[in-house]
Amino acid sequence: MPESRPAYYVTTPIYYVNDRPHIGHAYCTILADVLRRYHSMFGCETFFLTGVDEHGQKVEEAAKKRGLTPQQHCDEMQAHFRDLWPTLDISNDDFIRTTEPRHERVVKQALQQLFDSGDIYKGEYEGFYSQRVEKFFTEDELIDGKCPETGGEVQRIVEANYFFRMSRYQQRLIDHINANPDFIRPESRKNEVLGFLRKPLQDLCISRPKSRLSWGIELPFDSDYVTYVWFDALLNYVSVIGLFHDDPRFRKWWAVSTHLIGKDILTTHSVYWTTMLFALGLDMPRHIIAHGWWLVDNTKMSKSLGNVINPLAMRDKYGVDSLRYFLMREMVVGLDSDFSEESFLKRHNFELANDLGNLANRLVGFAAKQMGGVIPAPGTGSGHAADAEVMAMAAELPARVRGHVESLRVETAIETVMNFVRRLNRYVAETEPFKVIKTDPAAAGGAVYIALEGLRIALNLLWPVMPKKVENLLGALGGNSVVGYFDDLKWGGLVPGTALNLPEPPFPRFELPEFETRPAEAPAKADKAVADRANAAGGAKAEKAAGSQPSDGSSGAVASEHATFDDFLKIKLLVGTVLTAEPVPGSDKLLKLSVDLGEPAPRQIVAGIGDRFPVEKVPGSQVTVVANLKPRKVFGIMSEGMILAATDENGLSLIAPSGTPRKPGTRVG
Numbered sequence: 177m178p179e180s181r182p183a184y185y186v187t188t189p190i191y192y193v194n195d196r197p198h199i200g201h202a203y204c205t206i207l208a209d210v211l212r213r214y215h216s217m218f219g220c221e222t223f224f225l226t227g228v229d230e231h232g233q234k235v236e237e238a239a240k241k242r243g244l245t246p247q248q249h250c251d252e253m254q255a256h257f258r259d260l261w262p263t264l265d266i267s268n269d270d271f272i273r274t275t276e277p278r279h280e281r282v283v284k285q286a287l288q289q290l291f292d293s294g295d296i297y298k299g300e301y302e303g304f305y306s307q308r309v310e311k312f313f314t315e316d317e318l319i320d321g322k323c324p325e326t327g328g329e330v331q332r333i334v335e336a337n338y339f340f341r342m343s344r345y346q347q348r349l350i351d352h353i354n355a356n357p358d359f360i361r362p363e364s365r366k367n368e369v370l371g372f373l374r375k376p377l378q379d380l381c382i383s384r385p386k387s388r389l390s391w392g393i394e395l396p397f398d399s400d401y402v403t404y405v406w407f408d409a410l411l412n413y414v415s416v417i418g419l420f421h422d423d424p425r426f427r428k429w430w431a432v433s434t435h436l437i438g439k440d441i442l443t444t445h446s447v448y449w450t451t452m453l454f455a456l457g458l459d460m461p462r463h464i465i466a467h468g469w470w471l472v473d474n475t476k477m478s479k480s481l482g483n484v485i486n487p488l489a490m491r492d493k494y495g496v497d498s499l500r501y502f503l504m505r506e507m508v509v510g511l512d513s514d515f516s517e518e519s520f521l522k523r524h525n526f527e528l529a530n531d532l533g534n535l536a537n538r539l540v541g542f543a544a545k546q547m548g549g550v551i552p553a554p555g556t557g558s559g560h561a562a563d564a565e566v567m568a569m570a571a572e573l574p575a576r577v578r579g580h581v582e583s584l585r586v587e588t589a590i591e592t593v594m595n596f597v598r599r600l601n602r603y604v605a606e607t608e609p610f611k612v613i614k615t616d617p618a619a620a621g622g623a624v625y626i627a628l629e630g631l632r633i634a635l636n637l638l639w640p641v642m643p644k645k646v647e648n649l650l651g652a653l654g655g656n657s658v659v660g661y662f663d664d665l666k667w668g669g670l671v672p673g674t675a676l677n678l679p680e681p682p683f684p685r686f687e688l689p690e691f692e693t694r695p696a697e698a699p700a701k702a703d704k705a706v707a708d709r710a711n712a713a714g715g716a717k718a719e720k721a722a723g724s725q726p727s728d729g730s731s732g733a734v735a736s737e738h739a740t741f742d743d744f745l746k747i748k749l750l751v752g753t754v755l756t757a758e759p760v761p762g763s764d765k766l767l768k769l770s771v772d773l774g775e776p777a778p779r780q781i782v783a784g785i786g787d788r789f790p791v792e793k794v795p796g797s798q799v800t801v802v803a804n805l806k807p808r809k810v811f812g813i814m815s816e817g818m819i820l821a822a823t824d825e826n827g828l829s830l831i832a833p834s835g836t837p838r839k840p841g842t843r844v845g
């Protein structure tokens with residue numbers, strides 16, 4: 177590695193200690209961990225920060241409900257987060273609590289600096305106070321002049337407070353966003369922020385009088401007030417790395433900082449935080465990346481609905497590696513995803529148990545029986561043309577994975593490796609070492625070596641996602657360990673003659689609900705299964721699930737030969753660009769696509785083209801999308817449209833604009 181290595185600093189939001197960690201917190205922290213591990217394999221020096229947000233009204237209220245002081249409450253609750261992370265193989269370098277003196281000191285110094293420079297001033301805050309929920313609302317937030325949460329009376333209150341001159345930095349912020357297109361990602365979130373900035377920015381009230389809220393950092397210039405929780409919390413990203421007390425360390429990490437956040441805290445990070453940094457004379461973070469939400473049955477998780485997913489329970493049931501794999505593989509960073517145990521089990525069984533686990537099992541089992549339990553000599557390979565193909569794929573895999581990770585397509589990076597694993601399975605089927613051993617043991621050994629070496633490379637590339645499992649599996653392959661850097665991942669790392677030792681299947685299968693256990697089922701049948709399930713649940717939903725998309729809305733009436741012009745106009749056909757495509761586990765035919773239709777977020781479309789159109793050719797293609805079909809589930813996955821294709825005995829073509837590509841969302845008609 178070069179003397180001076182590039183650096184990478186990744187942060188998660190600091191979580192409120194008003195509640196226990198749920199799957200959303202675990203997701204973001206695992207994502208940070210995975211990105212950190214990949215970057216260290218790319219050769220970067222890395223720093224990874226997470227922690228807890230301990231001040232503010234929410235925490236004060238939670239403590240009060242439990243009959244504890246806020247400090248007692250925080251001391252107890254922070255442990256739920258701090259202790260969870262090692263059990264999910266999170267490798268954070270530091271864990272910040274905002275009640276720690278090292279943080280409070282920096283917050284006070286930042287406040288004083290802004291007060292001295294005139295960026296913080298005293299003014300009058302006007303708000304509408306709801307006694308019942310003990311909260312302030314602005315006039316805009318009220319509904320018919322009443323509390324938006326309870327419908328109860330509100331009291332107009334004018335209160336002296338301190339304000340941060342956020343408005344002063346509006347244009348500078350707009351300019352920075354425009355000049356740095358990948359500053360806020362994904363693109364749709366950047367546009368959301370620019371949209372927000374079209375209206376004049378107000379100054380931000382950054383204090384709370386102690387008479388109303390005492391749980392916070394006291395203002396250094398007025399002991400009657402504490403600091404607004406967001407102003408305090410955001411500074412954690414710089415207090416930990418040395419702002420005001422260790423300048424070289426601060427500069428080193430701040431220049432390479434990436435904030436991972438959920439979409440709901442986009443404004444606080446992209447507007448409050450950035451303008452605070454401008455005012456303090458500091459640089460912008462390098463990236464702000466907003467991920468989507470984990471939903472349950474397409475609904476927000478909430479305590480009152482009782483649908484909050486507990487990461488501990490999932491880990492205990494299925495193991496930490498499967499949990500990490502599922503969270504990283506299932507969600508496209510930036511989009512919402514539905515969390516269901518069914519899709520979890522499908523991913524586990526089809527991808528980890530079948531594709532990856534079986535490959536390892538079969539090869540090691542075979543070598544144990546027929547090759548003395550050691551890695552065979554590569555010799556001149558299997559003599560099959562596929563040798564060169566597999567080796568060429570392996571050679572270019574690290575760069576492809578790196579490209580996807582750097583553009584935040586973690587799910588595509590994983591899929592790229594898993595496609596290679598599937599190729600290895602086919603390779604074993606093609607070269608048939610199990611048969612060939614009888615006539616040409618050297619060729620059989622060559623085939624097994626190539627498959628095992630391919631597996632070693634795939635496992636290394638999956639280490640950031642499933643560190644423990646990969647370390648164990650590599651150990652089983654002749655005592656191998658994870659390579660430090662992608663650059664060292666060269667063909668030929670396995671040493672012939674070293675012992676293979678895999679005492680049990682690495683990913684035991686879990687029982688699937690009955691209707692999910694027919695992997696090769698035709699989509700029509702799968703739809704029927706979905707419909708049956710809905711029928712069993714009773715009600716009209718069953719019909720919706722069963723209805724096949726093209727005939728939706730025809731209500732079974734005898735079709736007239738002519739569609740009227742009005743009929744045609746009802747159908748909204750749009751040009752789309754496919755962003756990603758991946759096989760639907762358990763189906764040979766279905767692909768799950770994400771398609772850009774020029775809308776704020778891409779559409780998810782399930783298309784039955786996978787058996788006749790190579791999946792790797794789909795991303796980047798333009799397609800024609802029937803965009804106003806009622807969304808429906810196909811193979812248990814929500815599909816929000818249909819793509820048009822023409823099929824004859826020679827294959828399948830996607831219907832797309834000819835010549836120059838058209839803008840996503842262009843109307844066809």
Ligand code: MSP
Nearest residue numbers: 189190191192200229409410437438439440469470
């Ligand atoms: N304390 C603030 C953050 C301060 S950062 C300087 C906060 N805390 S939080 O605990 O309420 O939320 C933390 C993160 O969890 C947010 O990024 C939020 O988007 C994320 N999630 C909360 N529910 C979620 C899901 N259902 N799915 C994914 N992440 C979600 O906000």
